Structure formats: structure tokens, C-alpha cells
Amino acid sequence: MTAAPHPSVVIIGGGIGGLFAANALIGQGLHVSVYEQASMLGEIGAGVFLTPNAVRHLERVGLGRAVEKWGARVGPASSYFRHDGTPIAPVQVSDASGWNAAFGMHRADLVELLAANLPAGVVRTGHRAVGFEQSSDRAAVAFANGTTAEADVVVAADGIHSELRPHVYPPSTPVFHGTVSYRGLVARERLPSWPMDRWQMWAGPSRHFLVFPVRHGTMVNYVGFVPADEEMKESWSAPGDPDVLRRAFEGWDDRVRDLLLQVDQTFRWALYDREPLPTWTRGRLTLLGDAAHPMLPHLGQGANQAIEDGMALAVILAQAAPSALPASLLAYERLRRERVADIQRGARQNGLRVDSTDADLSARDAQLAAHAEFRKRLYSYDVVPEARAAAAALSGEVSSVTGPSLT
């Protein structure tokens, strides 16, 4: 049997989701172009926490060493505390087999290493998608600069405000969760005794504060979550007032106070998500990452799930016959949608749990301790075998799936 020609794929959005998907699809032999609205790729100065369920895919696209180099691996000293510093429980950072692949990363470093791993010319900046149309055998995206791009498949990885999502499902309103987060980075030399081998969170009534290292331990990333009654634009980078942040955590553990004393600049970010979508796909167009499933950050899974999406899509499309592309996109959606919806809902629940306002916090603390089992399962999941099975089921060749090695 001769192999079917690999389809061409246009990805809209050069964020973590779009760039990882490009790496995974190219690794599977597909023809890929990424179109990003910004004039250059980049990210704001903040951290992102990578967990084993995504790091295994970064390794598969050849980025394991880069993640080791630029990330900051955190280990078993990671811990939850009460707001006053009383230890609650260790934080699970390895999967069920004990594999420890949890890394704090600077977001800009992650974007840069994903982009640097792509062949020249794959990413085209300065292209803001403004329109989409498709026929039975082609899909096309129109850009604000007057150009268009055609492909067999279009992947909208254009974030929570996705321009292309309404071509899949009618527009919905993002849900505000009454919380604002303050986040930023502090140089290690300003906190010389800060332990750089751990992820730490202080959980107080109605708010919490978390810290992990990034950029091979040269910077400390912090995020403080506080209640807010005013909605604000879903901007990730509105400037915040460091004094307001300090006041929000006044009287907390000395370690939190000492870190906050070193904060000169902070960014405010209001917490929004969306209800899980009933579908991600229409014909030759599918959604990926925050475009498909914007979630609260309380399980630290938005980027990690976007990476799982990209790997699943690549494995399935690599096996797809030209006539089966829409069916293959539906297979990708079937594989991903419920898992991610569970995580979207779980992130809401975990936020409520951590920010509990109960007078007696012992039940909350017990749940945080028990959370390790959930994390082990989350981190042990490998989407590749399931994607292969889904692809094989589509082609009716369950027993003879081949493709580039993904050990």
C-alpha cells in the first residue's frame, strides 16, 4: 500500500499551543505554516509551569534538552503551606512511575525554543486572521493585510478570544471568576536564600500565593490570586501596583513578605474561562489550546493541555487519508474534548478549594494532601497511544499502525 500524501496545515496563532503543534506536525511529516498576528513572536515576563504529561511530548519533538537547559526543575521539597507558613502537604511533581519532569519556565524562553526548533519560513508574523471559508476539499484564511492562506486543514490556536472559533461554534461570553492575579519575576540575586528546587504555595482564606523558579534558577516567578469585585479586560499584561499586592498579603508568612518586598513591577490579570464547548471542529477547521478550552490556572494545565492537543492532532493527521481529513479532525476532538473539559471543571474546583473561606480549614488541607493521587494520574497520561488507536480505528488498520517513532 502506498502512503497517502501528507496534508498541508495552516495554524493560526504563534503562542505556546500553535508553536508546539507546528513542531509535532512537522515531526510527523506534515506541511505546516503558522500565522501570527504580532509583528514578532514573544511572550510577557512571567512563568509557566510544565508538567510531565506535556514534557514527554516536548522530549518527543527534540526539545527535552532545551527544556532542561532553560527550565528550572522542581523536586520533592515542593509544598503547600497555610498563609502563616504552617506546612500542609507535599506537592506532587512526578508521575505515577516516579518520573520527575516538572519545570518552571519563563514564557518567553518556551516560545523561543519552540520557534527555534522549526524550519525557517514556517512562522509568518504580521498576519492577523480575519476571515475563514471552506469547500469540500480546501480551507482558506483571510488576513487583515489582504493576503490569504489555503490548506487542507486549518487549526485555530488563536487564544481565548479566538477570531476563528465562531466559524466552529456560536460566540459565547467568557466567565469572570471574581479573582485577579498579580504576577511577575524577581531576580534571584535579590532573594539569595530563596530555595530554587521547589514549587511552593501559601493558601489562605480567599486568596493564595504561589512561587516557582524559572530560567535555570536565575529568576523567581510569583503569582498572587486575590478576590476582585470589578471585572477587567482579559489582558495578561495590565500593570498592577506592587503596594496593593503587598497589602493583599499583609500578615502572611515572612517568606511571602520578604519576596514581596523585592517586587518593583507587577502585572494584573483577571481570571476568566469559558464553559466547555460541545464541539471544536467544523469540516476542515479545528480548535486547539485556549481557543478550544480556556481554563482557570488553578491546575496549571492550560499550556500543558495545549501541548497534549498538538501531539494528539499530529499523530492522528499523520495517518489520515486525504478523503478522511474532516473525520480525522473529529477523531482528534473526540480524544481531547472530554479530558480537557474535566480539567477545565477541575481547575474551577481546585480554585474554590484552595481559596476556601471555611473557618476550619482542616478539610481543605486534607483535600490538598489527597490531591497528589489526582496529579499522579494527570501526569502519567500519555496521549500518543490513544491517538494512534484513534487513527488506526479510523483507517480500519488497528494492528498495523506505523509512523515516525514516538518512543
Ligand SMILES: Cc1cc2nc3c(=O)[nH]c(=O)nc-3n(C[C@H](O)[C@H](O)[C@H](O)COP(=O)(O)OP(=O)(O)OC[C@H]3O[C@@H](n4cnc5c(N)ncnc54)[C@H](O)[C@@H]3O)c2cc1C
Ligand atoms: C498568569 C498565567 C499563568 C499561567 N500558568 C500556567 C501554567 O503554569 N501552566 C500551564 O499549563 N498553563 C498556564 N497558563 C495558561 C497558558 O499560558 C495558556 O493556556 C496557554 O498559553 C495557551 O496557549 P495558546 O497558544 O492556546 O494561546 P495563547 O498563548 O493565547 O496564544 C494565542 C496566539 O494567537 C495569536 N493570535 C490571536 N488572534 C490572532 C489572529 N486573529 N490571527 C493571528 N494570530 C492571532 C496571539 O497573538 C497569540 O500569539 C497560565 C496563563 C496565565 C495567564
